């Protein structure tokens with residue numbers, strides 16, 4: 809009997825370890841996708857500015873469809889990005905809102921991509 813329970817506990821533990829390993833890897837992949845999405849939005853903003861006397865778009869939707877076919881969302885919960893821009897001097901910032909990547913040590917509302925620093929994860 810004891811052996812049987814030990815075997816059950818052993819299986820449970822290895823399944824738990826395997827699952828947590830998978831989800832960490834998944835979280836890292838999601839963060840990579842999210843960061844890449846923000847960079848792509850940044851690139852689209854620069855292209856937009858080139859065509860609009862160096863002004864960034866007022867809303868993220870203005871990038872569609874000419875500069876981006878679709879505006880990407882964070883793979884975690886399909887979260888829409890938050891975009892803000894300012895004029896004179898022109899700048900923009902786009903970030904992943906909430907705590908989607910908090911398990912990987914990022915703060916709320918990160919990563920951020922902005923016109924002065926590029927990608928900010930910390």
Ligand SMILES: [Zn+2]
Nearest residue numbers: 842882904908
């Ligand atoms: Zn995200």
